[in-house]
Amino acid sequence: MESGIPRAMAGVALVFAVAASACGGGDVPAAPPSPSTPRGSGSPGPGPAAAPPELQTFDFGGDFELMDQAGASFRLSGRRDRTHLLFFGYASCPDFCPVTLSLLTRVQERLAGQGYSSPAFTTLFVSIDPERDTPERLTDYLGYFALDAIGLTGSQEQIDEVVRQYAAMVQPTPESTDERPLLAHSTYVYLIDGAGTVRYTFRHDDSAEFIASGVAQLLGNTATSGDR
Amino acid sequence: MLLAAYSVLGLLMGCGSQAPGRPDLAEDNAAAVAAGRQLYADIGCALCHGNEGAGDGPNAALLDPPPRDYRDPDSYKAGSSVEQIAATIGSGIESPEGGMPVYGHLSETELHLLATYVVSKQWRSAAAIDAVGAWVSEMPPTVDSAVLWLVLINRGSETVWLVGAHSDAAESVRVHRAVEAGAVVRMQPVGRLPIASGETVRFESGGLHLMLVGVRHRLVAGDNVALTLQFDDGSIERIVAPVERRE
Numbered sequence: 190m191e192s193g194i195p196r197a198m199a200g201v202a203l204v205f206a207v208a209a210s211a212c213g214g215g216d217v218p219a220a221p222p223s224p225s226t227p228r229g230s231g232s233p234g235p236g237p238a239a240a241p242p243e244l245q246t247f248d249f250g251g252d253f254e255l256m257d258q259a260g261a262s263f264r265l266s267g268r269r270d271r272t273h274l275l276f277f278g279y280a281s282c283p284d285f286c287p288v289t290l291s292l293l294t295r296v297q298e299r300l301a302g303q304g305y306s307s308p309a310f311t312t313l314f315v316s317i318d319p320e321r322d323t324p325e326r327l328t329d330y331l332g333y334f335a336l337d338a339i340g341l342t343g344s345q346e347q348i349d350e351v352v353r354q355y356a357a358m359v360q361p362t363p364e365s366t367d368e369r370p371l372l373a374h375s376t377y378v379y380l381i382d383g384a385g386t387v388r389y390t391f392r393h394d395d396s397a398e399f400i401a402s403g404v405a406q407l408l409g410n411t412a413t414s415g416d417r
Numbered sequence: 418m419l420l421a422a423y424s425v426l427g428l429l430m431g432c433g434s435q436a437p438g439r440p441d442l443a444e445d446n447a448a449a450v451a452a453g454r455q456l457y458a459d460i461g462c463a464l465c466h467g468n469e470g471a472g473d474g475p476n477a478a479l480l481d482p483p484p485r486d487y488r489d490p491d492s493y494k495a496g497s498s499v500e501q502i503a504a505t506i507g508s509g510i511e512s513p514e515g516g517m518p519v520y521g522h523l524s525e526t527e528l529h530l531l532a533t534y535v536v537s538k539q540w541r542s543a544a545a546i547d548a549v550g551a552w553v554s555e556m557p558p559t560v561d562s563a564v565l566w567l568v569l570i571n572r573g574s575e576t577v578w579l580v581g582a583h584s585d586a587a588e589s590v591r592v593h594r595a596v597e598a599g600a601v602v603r604m605q606p607v608g609r610l611p612i613a614s615g616e617t618v619r620f621e622s623g624g625l626h627l628m629l630v631g632v633r634h635r636l637v638a639g640d641n642v643a644l645t646l647q648f649d650d651g652s653i654e655r656i657v658a659p660v661e662r663r664e
Contacts, residue, residue: 280557280559280560281559281560281561282560283556283560283561283562283563283564283628284562284564284593284595284604284626284628285595285602285604287554287557287560287564287663288622288663291663291664326559329557329558329559330557330558330559330560332558333557333558334557356600357600358599358600358601360601360603362603362604364591364604364606369561369562369630369631371604373601373602373603373604374601374602375600375601376600376601376602377600393602393623394623
């Protein structure tokens with residue numbers, strides 16, 4: 190069938206995953222990958238296998254309190270020793286968020302295959318459109334994806350603060366209307382360790398195996414302390 | 418009601434209200450189209466049909482059903498040829514909710530000129546463009562727009578520009594390009610998209626896509642979406658895209 194353009198790319202990515210897993214962890218890491226190019230995303234053709242991300246420690250980010258999709262209070266610091274991937278988006282988002290949530294679903298599947306799952310590892314989806322994105326709406330949106338994500342919303346002020354903390358950006362596009370919001374927003378996926386520190390910012394076009402390998406590095410550490 | 422340009426044409430051709438003018442008209446289609454356009458303006462066709470025939474004139478919203486987009490050859494109930502359209506304008510279309518009035522006071526030549534103009538606005542199939550691999554991402558329940566992906570190949574010898582797209586499934590269809598500026602990815606509207614001779618243009622994640630804005634019924638896997646692509650040379654390409662769940 191001709192209709193599988195993205196799936197053809199996924200096939201390429203799988204080849205890379207196999208190649209990457211053959212590398213083991215003992216290699217000397219190459220220079221940190223440039224943030225402006227996709228990593229491990231498997232451009233067609235032969236090439237070196239993607240190295241796992243070299244984790245860092247970032248100053249931005251930090252604790253926050255929002256409301257989850259069940260309407261309960263959620264504090265990042267209340268989930269110590271757990272590993273999170275955090276992504277900003279909104280439930281009316283027609284293009285970017287579904288692609289990224291599909292990517293994060295593949296990350297989750299990959300990690301589950303290695304024995305890592307919720308609550309040791311959870312995806313956080315922070316709404317940048319809190320006025321429309323009620324907990325119910327987030328439930329409907331996230332429920333569509335086979336993803337164990339916690340949807341988070343709050344007051345506009347709370348969201349603005351988290352966006353600022355994480356050095357993210359939100360801009361309405363000229364086509365945006367009240368009825369049909371169209372927001373340009375940061376597309377980074379933040380890797381947050383059990384102490385609440387941002388350890389890596391993935392790009393939307395990083396491969397699922399590259400992201401999963403970053404998460405697994407943290408989970409491998411926490412697993413030895415019994416939180417698995 | 419007769420307008421200067423049309424009168425001149427009529428005089429040149431020496432035609433009355435009967436068929437004798439037609440062979441001449443056939444030889445000078447451009448003049449007939451110009452005269453038809455003038456009649457179209459004088460009679461006020463655009464009030465309902467719109468300037469370009471899209472069925473979007475100022476009065477269109479008052480009509481139920483609204484006028485069809487007569488650029489689409491498939492939109493005609495009573496035939497899309499010059500003769501059939503001339504007959505339709507002359508006899509009108511009955512409909513309980515309004516329909517099209519009878520323009521029986523127009524001469525046959527006038528009807529013929531009008532119909533010639535209307536036919537000149539009709540889309541022709543885009544011979545140069547191949548559209549392959551089209552599919553639509555299934556929509557999450559909270560989203561009212563859908564994304565269509567495909568590949569366009571220009572097999573002709575000249576650049577063709579994609580200038581628009583239409584689907585009955587959505588209020589509008591826009592060409593968007595994902596543009597990355599720093600950490601932000603913005604969906605930038607693309608007004609006219611050139612497809613050079615021999616070029617393959619891929620609409621895929623992170624680049625170009627067709628956005629079906631204001632989808633009337635949520636599209637789920639198993640549905641099919643009919644879409645018309647419009648090109649600058651007046652040609653069209655019709656595609657049917659299956660809706661599939663993104664993996």
